[in-house]
Amino acid sequence: MKKRRTLMNALKISFIILSSLAFLSMSAHRANKVQVQGRNFILPTKEGVLVAKFGFRIHPIIKKIRNHPGIDIRVQRGTKVYAVEDGTVEKKITTYNKNRGYGKFIILAHQKDLLTRYAHLDSILVKKGQEVKRGTLIGLVGETGLATGPVLHFEMIKDMKKVDPENYIDFTVLSKDN
Template sequence: MAKVKYHYDPETLSYRKIERKKGRAFTFTFLILCAMFLCLIAGAIISPYFIETPHEKALKRENENLKLQYNFLSERVELAENALANVADRDENIYRIFFEANSISDAQRKAGFGGINRYKKFEGQPNSDLIKNSAKRIDILLKGIEVQSRSLDEIEKLAKDKEKLLAAIPAIQPVQNKDLTRVASGYGMRIHPILKYRKMHNGMDFTAPKGTPIYATGDGVVTKASRASGFGKVIYIDHGFGYMTKYAHLNKFNTRKGKKVKRGDIIGYVGNTGLSSGPHLHYEVHKNGKPINPVNFYHGDLSPEEYEIMLEKAAQENQSLD
């Protein structure tokens, strides 16, 4: 029931009933209906932006899940990138330096990603920039792994060669200290004991009793074990990598031509054969066909003090024994 409204008249000091005009009531009702209609239209237009349908909610959840997965994968790719960068850094600044290998530039490690637009197929798709960036990162990562794999294969080969080189280099005395009488003569100009004139002495003479064992100073292959003019019974060992050693004036052999020997193997015994003035071993080291001072190669079995004594004795210009 509609409420009755009254108007107070101050002149008559009484209340007068307010009669509602029929036209105003109609106008008021019409305005209310228009407002309701406009609200319905506005709701129909705006509701899609504020009210989600079940399908939209499902799509939203799927997008959020995909975003989480992308972030997770992006973090994993970043970890792989960092790990590869760490391996590449060690490869470049440790392994390749140690094994004297050529450097691999950053351009070589990431070669093949310039020029044509290899990611054009992703253009026009939703989140194309995100997809292209991810594809590029993965491609660079795969390329880096491929380059690093080849590099490590090379390093592995160099390591094996280095191991062979270290085993091949003449690194010990051919006669043990306990068996030595003395170092009779070193490398350089010396007076020949038989010919009695100064000539180049290309090795070192180790005085020791006849029959004292002689040791191979590095891994290699015996290329000669026979008599030679002036050297008597002599052994040549080819160590590879340009190194060759000679053992002369032997009493007898304990090896033969073509035999593989290891550092420390007994290959013969001290003698006095050939142009020799007494039982001793004449020992030479050659690098790329040229004789070099053997005193530089006794780091395998001498203490620093013993090495200093060896250097002092070897430097004395005296008469050689051959």
């Protein structure tokens, strides 16, 4: 009887924690809705399956609840990655470091305090300081960093805050992972 009561209490606590995380995720999602006027972003890949959304989740490798600051698109290794908007290559990390979850990645700086990050890349095809146009091929997908397979991790950062890319780009044309 005591074991059953302990189990019920553990389930109640788990439910409260998960409910709180869901509420925080929704609140963060609403708070992160900011407008970038006059933008016409394109998809960073022309294909793929959206497998992870912005917000809190259980990390697939470290198995702990973490805020996922972008979206993940599962694709084949070597899939082309494109700049979603005109910008300048602000940063590129080409060395692999297991402690860096992003693996190889690029950050593009756009007008109006907007940055985009493209992570888990196999190859980076641009140089730091290079100006790129919307649709420029900038890299190829890999599975560097903390990735469970070939995936593009894509982030948008507005005024130094990570925001939900789905507020800016229509990812519905990609398949969804159920």
